Amino acid sequence: MTDTLRLFLVGLFLANPALADLQLTFPAPATETFSETEEFGSYKLPVGPYADGFVQTLVAEGQQITRAWRIDIDVGTSLLVMDNLRQQLEASGFELLYECTTEVCGGFDFRFTTSVLPEPVMHVDLGDFRFLSAQRLGGAVPEYVSLFVSRGADTAFVQMILVGSPDEVSLTAKSGGKVAQVAPAIPSVTFGSVTETMLRDGHAVLDDLNFETGSSALGEGKFLSLIDLAEYLKANPEIRIALVGHTDAEGSLQGNVNLSRKRAQSVAARLSQEFGVPSSQMEAEGVGYLSPRASNLSEEGRTQNRRVEVIITSTQS
Template identity: 25%
Template sequence: MKQLILALFVFISVQPLFAQRADKEGSQDHPLIQRFSQSYIYFYEQTSFDPYTIVTGKSDGSKLISTQEVEGKVTRIFYSMPTEAGSVYEIYTNYLNALKSEGATILFSCKNVSNCGKYFWDYLREMDTKIQMPAYYGEEMAYIAAKFSKDGMAYYVTIIPGYGLSEMGYEVTVVETKEMEQQISLNGIEKAMNENGKVSLYGILFDTGSDVIKESSYTEIDLIAQYLQKNPSKKVYVVGHTDNTGSYQNNISLSERRAKAVKNVLTSKYSISAGRMTSAGVGPVAPEAKNTTEDGRKKNRRVEIVLNEK
């Protein structure tokens, strides 16, 4: 079996690619994903910012069980290749193993109806009108969806190999989204407070439905304490935010309890006067991103420190 690597992780010499036809004019491989031997680019499209739906569960015969919406820079590449250069199973297995071995999260993978579910490919084409896998490739098909991170970017990848009517092809789609900044400094907090009157904190974490602060959160709480100690005349609001999962009232209550928990720990552990802080929870009513994607919901779950300048 030919060994496939991801250009993201390893750069080594590989056998030359003997394409039967030239790549489509203006096309190129995505710099993080290496093509399979002897394949050439039949279709290429890149958009600066678009939504994209990833399948994360098989079909139950009436619909796709689960999907995930992401958005960002989208690159679609459809490769064609001679049938003697490989098989659907070979392409599927090589990409799947390469992704797993380098630490990518496999969101979903399946091969043929037995794994993917009845009408999976029909639903996939209905959901994604831009998909290039033609219907006649359906004699044998497979699907991989994965996510990995590099240099502050999150990459969502789908790979769909297929065979039909003595033709072989596979489609690679890469969606690049910016990871949320988790690193914050005292200087960064001071700059945000001076320029915007508030700072958003994404590293103050809780379990789902809980107002118990996770231990990893104290890095950011410590920095807020340092800011308040350095600026003893400042008063602030401690504001809890949630995504829109669950009922409105539950989210309001949860965000209030979480804000109060942060205020209490600043008082009990760091001796910040309770009179300098007012806690409040606004639930899902002031989102920073759309709640239609997991990345958006993650950004909406936050604690903000807002200047009280009365």
């Protein structure tokens, strides 16, 4: 057994599970990429897969701790990472509420409708991720936790959201090496550009696009947002993106989902045919009116909701 695998099998708890602080033991040197504590938060904890346009959730309220780590690991899969962390949660008194793999979770739709930190602090490979949610009922108020785990070529990415009483919620982490706390490097891009926004916020709206009314046909013109995005993608062939179409709330859900997907596909086709971006770097999806950024009660809001966004989905070729 390698030292890495041996470290993977330790880290369980000797304290009373109902009273123990939550401690995580990682299998290798870990970089904490994000840490935030809200004194009071309301978190929609997924307890089921994406189905019929939404993810079944449980509303967890209390102090909310959100953390993310990048783990340098040369062996193992996302299953091995999740199995190890699940054992530690169960040893600390947490009971499993829901667990799923990529396809069972709902793939792209589950990831997109679930609270996930943006690139580069948290990376989710749409072909390989795992999720679980759990609860612990031993204290004055229930505690809830979710874990998102994904893999790169030689790196594991972990996001944890922990919600409970400020007097009882405590989270510490250690690893087989020094735990660094540094911001991940972000590729150099033009300030204020679509790619700068995408890398900073995890997504960016392609605001200068235009479509014919009720049509998926992308208007004529090169569009500065597409020029910027194409240059970045061709300079960084390891990056993969998803183009996500959105609509206003007029019409049926299925009709809007279909229209939004076709608009995203039109953008992908333009990037490939006119700007030479390899199709292997892109995928196109649509969510209809399920993710508005403004009220659908006004024309101005509906106009803002009709859009195509871009998100990074993978940094692996």
